[in-house]
Amino acid sequence: CGVDSHTQDADYVKAGGLLPMFETKLGRVKRLVGTGAPTDDGRLLKMSKSLNNAILLSDSADAIKKKVMGMYTDPNRLKATDPGTIENNPLWEFHDTFNPDKRWVEETKDRYRAGMVGDVECKKKLIEVLVDLLGPMQKRRAEYEADPQHVLNVLRDGAERASAVAEDTLKQVKEAMKQIY
Incomplete structure (x- = not known):
């Protein structure tokens, strides 16, 4: 297109570039750990259905309770008054990731380390945090499952709109490459 490929995105499009530079989207969590114990070398395994250490978006409140209550924590803590370790502890990885009350998390971590909370x-x-987080998603999912025709209509409408945009973009690409035929 005659535009330097190293030009910044907005400048690239303004200068005549057809396709904007991609933008990397990363979440705030590098990977979600599972509910199980670390490996022998101390690594927490990623959450995985096949490893049976996952909390699923579709899990009921009872299933979440069962999985969290069985979650691995500090093996050296035999009673609530024993000081606890936060590192390599899935319980705290989950709180750091999902608990919106960061003040509670930090204060309770301090209490946990001091053996003042079990x-x-x-x-x-x-x-409580996970059930509150997943509840609205599960409600929407149930609504979609109850009306599969609506889901098909949404998909069909989206495909039609995407097709029109893709057709226009492809036409512009061909023009830019001088391959109109």
């Missing part, structure tokens, strides 16, 4: 209290809070 795993059960922290797990109950996590259950």
Whole structure:
């Protein structure tokens, strides 16, 4: 197109570039750990259905409770008054990721390290957080499952609109490459 490919995105389009430069989208979590214990070398495994260490978006409140209550924590903590370790502890990875009350998380981490709060209290809070987070998604999912025709209509409409945009873009690409035929 005669435009330097190293030009910044907005400048690239303004200068006649057809397709904008891609923009990398990354979440705030590098990877979600599973509910199980770390490996022998201390690594927490990623969440995986096949490893049976996943909390699924479709899990009921009871399933979430069962999984969180069975979640691996600090193995050296035999009672709530024993100081706990935050590192390599899925309970705290989950709180850091999903609990919107960051102040509660930091204060409770301090209490956990000092042996002033037990795993059960922290797990109950996590259950509450996850159920509150997943509830609206599960409600929407149930609505879509109850009306599959609506889902098909949305997909069909989106495909038609995307096709029109893609056709126009392809025409512009061919013009830019001087391959109109």
